[in-house]
Amino acid sequence: AQSVTQLGSHVSVSEGALVLLRCNYSSSVPPYLFWYVQYPNQGLQLLLKYTTGATLVKGINGFEAEFKKSETSFHLTKPSAHMSDAAEYFCAVSNLDTGRRALTFGSGTRLQVQP
Amino acid sequence: GAVVSQHPSRVICKSGTSVKIECRSLDFQATTMFWYRQFPKKSLMLMATSNEGSKATYEQGVEKDKFLINHASLTLSTLTVTSAHPEDSSFYICSARAGGSTDTQYFGPGTRLTVL
Numbered sequence: 001a002q003s004v005t006q007l008g009s010h011v012s013v014s015e016g017a018l019v020l021l022r023c024n025y026s027s028s029v030p031p032y033l034f035w036y037v038q039y040p041n042q043g044l045q046l047l048l049k050y051t052t053g054a055t056l057v058k059g060i061n062g063f064e065a066e067f068k069k070s071e072t073s074f075h076l077t078k079p080s081a082h083m084s085d086a087a088e089y090f091c092a093v094s095n096l097d098t099g100r101r102a103l104t105f106g107s108g109t110r111l112q113v114q115p
Numbered sequence: 116g117a118v119v120s121q122h123p124s125r126v127i128c129k130s131g132t133s134v135k136i137e138c139r140s141l142d143f144q145a146t147t148m149f150w151y152r153q154f155p156k157k158s159l160m161l162m163a164t165s166n167e168g169s170k171a172t173y174e175q176g177v178e179k180d181k182f183l184i185n186h187a188s189l190t191l192s193t194l195t196v197t198s199a200h201p202e203d204s205s206f207y208i209c210s211a212r213a214g215g216s217t218d219t220q221y222f223g224p225g226t227r228l229t230v231l
């Protein structure tokens with residue numbers, strides 16, 4: 001079974017400041033990990049994913065995440081926040097052990113960017 | 116990139132009626148599609164996994180007779196909410212898996228269902 005924990009339901013940063021959104025996972029098998037962003041009343045857009053290989057993954061809009069197996073973490077970062085980054089962010093793990101490939105989502109983190 | 120559409124984007128219906136939501140993969144074939152439900156300010160909860168040409172697999176606690184899923188082709192899955200009630204009001208989101216080994220799912224824009 002898989003699970004995802006996102007620490008902090010709300011994160012507020014100033015424009016230009018570092019963005020750090022935390023995600024920890026548990027998985028009985030090697031995980032595939034994802035970060036998605038959701039704007040109000042819209043579906044989810046894939047930011048980045050980790051499957052195998054390089055543990056530092058770069059995504060769209062300047063975001064990146066690092067897979068740390070020893071810490072079971074996949075935190076999302078961006079060096080400089082932009083107003084347009086304000087949204088809900090979801091970390092997810094792929095449900096590989098059942099073979100059905102469904103995603104298990106964290107509870108989400110709402111990012112606010114202050115001017 | 117892979118695009119998934121949903122129709123309608125918003126629907127309001129009376130209690131007791133049925134509502135059909137379509138999910139289409141526009142530029143790729145999806146052998147597997149997923150249906151999620153999202154409550155206000157909550158995360159996505161998987162309802163069912165839809166496989167082309169076979170019966171859907173429902174998650175525990177999801178009524179298969181209430182949420183009918185049909186995956187008739189490699190680009191279309193439908194979710195029908197039968198005899199809808201106000202508690203069925205929610206944001207329904209589908210996703211389609213593009214295949215291969217990376218398990219990337221592409222999400223539709225969602226359907227807001229309001230049952231009066």
